[in-house]
Amino acid sequence: MLSLRLTSFTHLLSPPSSAAIARRSRAILRRRHHLRQRPLAASFSAQSATAETQDRVNNSKNRVPEQVITPRSQDFNAWYLDVIANAELADYGPVRGTMVIRPYGYAIWEAIQEYLNVKFKETGHSNMYFPQFIPYSFIEKEASHVEGFSPELALVTIGGGKELEEKLVVRPTSETIVNHMFTQWIHSYRDLPLLINQWANVTRWEMRTKPFVRTLEFLWQEGHTAHATPEEAEDEAIQMIDIYTRFAYEQAAIPVITGRKSKVETFAGACKTYTIEAMMGDKKALQAGTSHNLGQNFSRAFGTQFTDENGVREHIWQTSWAISTRFVGGIIMTHGDDAGLMLPPKIAPIQVVIVPIWKKDDEKAAVLNAALTVKDVLQKSGIRVKLDDSDQRTPGWKFNFWEMKGVPLRIEIGPRDVASGSVVISRRDIPGKQGKVFGISMEPSNLEAYVKDKLDEIQSSLLERAIAFRDSNIVDVSTYSDLKAAISEGKWARGPWSASDEDELKVKEETGATIRCFPFEQPQGIKTCLMTGNPAEEVAIFAKSY
Amino acid sequence: MLSLRLTSFTHLLSPPSSAAIARRSRAILRRRHHLRQRPLAASFSAQSATAETQDRVNNSKNRVPEQVITPRSQDFNAWYLDVIANAELADYGPVRGTMVIRPYGYAIWEAIQEYLNVKFKETGHSNMYFPQFIPYSFIEKEASHVEGFSPELALVTIGGGKELEEKLVVRPTSETIVNHMFTQWIHSYRDLPLLINQWANVTRWEMRTKPFVRTLEFLWQEGHTAHATPEEAEDEAIQMIDIYTRFAYEQAAIPVITGRKSKVETFAGACKTYTIEAMMGDKKALQAGTSHNLGQNFSRAFGTQFTDENGVREHIWQTSWAISTRFVGGIIMTHGDDAGLMLPPKIAPIQVVIVPIWKKDDEKAAVLNAALTVKDVLQKSGIRVKLDDSDQRTPGWKFNFWEMKGVPLRIEIGPRDVASGSVVISRRDIPGKQGKVFGISMEPSNLEAYVKDKLDEIQSSLLERAIAFRDSNIVDVSTYSDLKAAISEGKWARGPWSASDEDELKVKEETGATIRCFPFEQPQGIKTCLMTGNPAEEVAIFAKSY
Numbered sequence A, B: 001m002l003s004l005r006l007t008s009f010t011h012l013l014s015p016p017s018s019a020a021i022a023r024r025s026r027a028i029l030r031r032r033h034h035l036r037q038r039p040l041a042a043s044f045s046a047q048s049a050t051a052e053t054q055d056r057v058n059n060s061k062n063r064v065p066e067q068v069i070t071p072r073s074q075d076f077n078a079w080y081l082d083v084i085a086n087a088e089l090a091d092y093g094p095v096r097g098t099m100v101i102r103p104y105g106y107a108i109w110e111a112i113q114e115y116l117n118v119k120f121k122e123t124g125h126s127n128m129y130f131p132q133f134i135p136y137s138f139i140e141k142e143a144s145h146v147e148g149f150s151p152e153l154a155l156v157t158i159g160g161g162k163e164l165e166e167k168l169v170v171r172p173t174s175e176t177i178v179n180h181m182f183t184q185w186i187h188s189y190r191d192l193p194l195l196i197n198q199w200a201n202v203t204r205w206e207m208r209t210k211p212f213v214r215t216l217e218f219l220w221q222e223g224h225t226a227h228a229t230p231e232e233a234e235d236e237a238i239q240m241i242d243i244y245t246r247f248a249y250e251q252a253a254i255p256v257i258t259g260r261k262s263k264v265e266t267f268a269g270a271c272k273t274y275t276i277e278a279m280m281g282d283k284k285a286l287q288a289g290t291s292h293n294l295g296q297n298f299s300r301a302f303g304t305q306f307t308d309e310n311g312v313r314e315h316i317w318q319t320s321w322a323i324s325t326r327f328v329g330g331i332i333m334t335h336g337d338d339a340g341l342m343l344p345p346k347i348a349p350i351q352v353v354i355v356p357i358w359k360k361d362d363e364k365a366a367v368l369n370a371a372l373t374v375k376d377v378l379q380k381s382g383i384r385v386k387l388d389d390s391d392q393r394t395p396g397w398k399f400n401f402w403e404m405k406g407v408p409l410r411i412e413i414g415p416r417d418v419a420s421g422s423v424v425i426s427r428r429d430i431p432g433k434q435g436k437v438f439g440i441s442m443e444p445s446n447l448e449a450y451v452k453d454k455l456d457e458i459q460s461s462l463l464e465r466a467i468a469f470r471d472s473n474i475v476d477v478s479t480y481s482d483l484k485a486a487i488s489e490g491k492w493a494r495g496p497w498s499a500s501d502e503d504e505l506k507v508k509e510e511t512g513a514t515i516r517c518f519p520f521e522q523p524q525g526i527k528t529c530l531m532t533g534n535p536a537e538e539v540a541i542f543a544k545s546y
Helices: A016-038 A051-062 A074-087 A105-122 A143-152 A175-185 A230-251 A297-302 A326-335 A361-380 A397-406 A416-420 A444-472 A480-489 A501-511 B019-035 B051-061 B078-088 B101-124 B143-152 B175-185 B230-252 B298-304 B326-335 B360-378 B395-404 B415-420 B444-472 B480-488 B501-511
Strands: A090-093 A100-101 A134-137 A154-159 A164-168 A192-202 A218-225 A257-260 A270-277 A287-294 A305-307 A313-315 A318-323 A354-357 A384-388 A409-413 A423-428 A434-441 A474-476 A493-495 A512-518 A538-541 B090-092 B099-101 B133-135 B155-159 B164-172 B194-203 B217-227 B257-261 B272-279 B285-295 B305-306 B313-315 B317-324 B353-358 B384-385 B409-413 B421-425 B436-441 B474-476 B492-496 B514-519 B540-541
Touching: A016 A444, A074 A326, A090 B175, A100 A105, A100 A218, A105 A192, A105 A218, A105 A230, A105 A326, A105 B353, A143 A297, A164 B155, A175 A192, A175 A297, A175 B090, A192 B194, A218 A230, A218 B298, A218 B313, A230 A257, A230 A270, A230 A287, A230 A318, A270 A326, A270 A444, A270 A512, A270 A538, A270 B501, A287 A326, A297 A318, A313 A416, A313 B051, A313 B298, A326 A444, A326 B101, A354 A361, A354 A397, A361 A384, A361 A409, A361 A444, A409 A416, A416 A423, A416 B175, A434 A444, A444 A474, A474 B326, A480 A493, A480 A501, A480 A538, A480 B257, A493 B155, A493 B395, A501 A512, A512 B019, B078 B285, B078 B326, B090 B230, B099 B101, B101 B194, B101 B217, B101 B230, B101 B326, B133 B436, B175 B194, B175 B217, B175 B298, B217 B230, B230 B257, B230 B272, B230 B317, B272 B326, B272 B514, B272 B540, B285 B298, B285 B326, B298 B317, B317 B326, B326 B444, B353 B360, B360 B409, B360 B415, B360 B444, B395 B409, B409 B415, B409 B444, B415 B421, B421 B444, B436 B444, B444 B474, B474 B480, B480 B492, B480 B501, B480 B540
Parallel strands: A354 A384, A354 A409, A474 A493, B353 B384, B353 B409, B474 B492
Antiparallel strands: A090 A100, A134 A164, A154 A164, A154 B155, A192 A218, A218 A318, A257 A270, A257 A512, A270 A287, A287 A318, A305 A313, A409 A423, A423 A434, A493 A538, A512 A538, B090 B099, B133 B164, B155 B164, B194 B217, B217 B317, B257 B272, B257 B514, B272 B285, B285 B317, B305 B313, B409 B421, B421 B436, B492 B540, B514 B540
16 A cells, blocks of 8 residues: 555655656556546545556656656646656645645745845835634625635634634635734824735635645735825835736746736735736746735725824725745746756756766766865855765766756766866756757866856746747737637737726636736737727737636 | 724834824733733723723823833733733734734744754755645544644634535644655655654644733744654754754753653653743743654554665654744743843844934934944944934933833944944943943944944843843752742742652642753752652753743
């Protein structure tokens, strides 16, 4: 029984044993099997290992890791789940729809946190923590909020062995409890603006789940701010979506399209929702971060008022904004390829892997010694580097393994390199010989500069490639039939839109696509609504989405 | 109604308005009122403001901040709650027993996190994240674990509008779900040791709550490790309690006593529990961190096995260890005094506050200019510094306010200081003129060195003072009547112990004290059990505790 369980786990940076690879391929098959029949099965039973699985297991010892990953072009969803399993990013929790974030996946989340946490503080926000249990009555106070969230709530009804008088909501988001506290803290204009953020877990009882992208519980940051004027709230909402946009482009190399949501797609309780929309490798859109101008919706519901400079009582103006572990899914689905994960250097837990190569025992010491020196040099200059000196695996196996894990650069050191005082460097983003450069001098200042330069190049190159992919898959449309054609080809459609909510819902029903946003960047010139032929002020982007 | 609500909130570093101070004193009284009648009231109603409260409110405008804090010697608990409210460390959540951690309190928690997170990684642990919902059946698998935790569970019974088939436990701790996953990840000795940690919220349905010390939901880190041998697990448990001990001494200036829990006090599911026990200002003990050697208790319950080097299947050996937001309560209750909070420099969110002093308008520019220069100098050298340049408050008011917030050092700059190119520096830990030094040169390298030196001195001095306090309040006892006498004086009793669990429970019943630990540091010589007169191998420490 036990030997049929899931993939091996040693340490964030250790390659698994061959038995682990065998188990992994089994596990992947079993998972896929489960996913097709009942998504995110609550438990994995040995019975689900079919005869076909057993065959694959028996054959898998000789395989290199990438062979257990379904080709991306063949089945994008299967590829995605295979990458998550093989690169040890996450695993399924015992409760349907929950996810265990494993060290390598969590390290990507930590990189996201580190960057954003600094930006939030630089822009005057303080971290704090609100309780996750919210009285049910709070959720009911804001009409559209309760409508949006009540189908997704997890409710605590028993505490300390007793039925509770009022059931408690496990936070799906914190606007209500935040407003309850703001009402106690805010009195006069001198108390504003109030700018806070929390890093927390949230729970939404989703029926169709997918690791990172949509899970029953996920991790996020949620910013909440209170202002004296609607202009300040609007500026804040824009400032934060700008920070998310810069993060996406500069750190994650994801060329999101930033814009405003349609009324239909606006957050439950917001006046305006700004969003960053990313195009995944299958051309579906991923909403990767949102910033809401909440207006006075929550302050009116909760009576959150302040005395302005003229002594008049006014309701505060608010924003909220969030990025979640979903972003990790966005990184996987933007950059990954058939070989597995491909990580932008700035957020890669390991930026450089060193693979020492020796055949004879008398070569080993010199090679390992040189590898260690190179590791030290790079580590000291702030590069996140891993030396894979295990002797249980061949260099070829290691190459494939670390490519599958998405490490941006690989340094190879063999006896001839030691003799010539140089190394071989391979880029993850350029496969085969084209991405390989021989004879880079080991001399510390040279090597450090070369590696940093290459990491920058890879970072830019991933972004450029993603921009090209995005732009080649957005079609400008001027009629509904153009739109339908573009969507049916799996592309994004961009066209002028001033039609009704009903028309928007009709598009969704007939094509499966929704308005992802009215992008901030708008084409010049006169626009005519693709649906009605009426004048339109803006183009909208339509796409199928996660 | 609204004007009777709780204390003002502007920003982590801004002093509140006079109205806020007035509201604060009201709020504190009302809270205390609530706390005595029903701890941590679910909501604060205007009705609870008594006539006495109203009087105090009316008088409070002329008061300086420390006067609204109950003297520590008069009522330690009231003092503690006053400090938390006045220093804006935390507030009550809407659900009984929950706490909102406010920015200033959260910043202390972040300082704890930053230190420990580095130490955990240095010792080979990786962060990850487990779901917080645990199937109820998991909790039942380990017999003593279910006995220990089932009275305190919060249960989710409804998800997405439907009654769940199996109720879900909101994690009180994660040993069960961790073992469920370990069983899938661990196969052979090559997968060991497995060393992980998570930063998370946990829920325990406590009946008697107190901010930071015991709340229904709290934040913590929980480490979980798996090993191939009992010796390795024991070494790990000891290594982690050592890290906690060093943190307590070196960062928090809390001279904890480290030792082993008695069987009665051992964690539900552990073989051995190691603990750091801190003496609070009222001489009660606070268990400030624990590290458990879990043996094979959970691996047997969950069937977590590995194949050893000889091909034999064995159950893994485990540890778990945790420090929580309770530690913030420990810092408050160790160092605080009648003037409020007193923070050790290493974990103080603000290490130095600069208070500029001017009377005439023509002095203001020069003073502020000098203050800004000093701020820049200190900030650049990595010191956490705040310039309080508001002109709504007098310097005297500011002195009291920042003392109440526990800022270790204050720099005063007036016109005469500007003229002489010097500043006045006051220590938070030495009240009045004794802690004040005049004529410290503003010259950058001199000032930076002086301030760093003083911060180190304060850090050491807080620790020394706490050690002296601790040692003068531990009584060596050799008989049960000695023990009773020491406990009735509010002290800790240390004496040889080899008596039964029943005797231990008898001591608890008769004196209110429990065995806090068998300290690692043991006196030499022959020992005789204080209760039975039988030979004893160790002394135990008895105390009343939080």
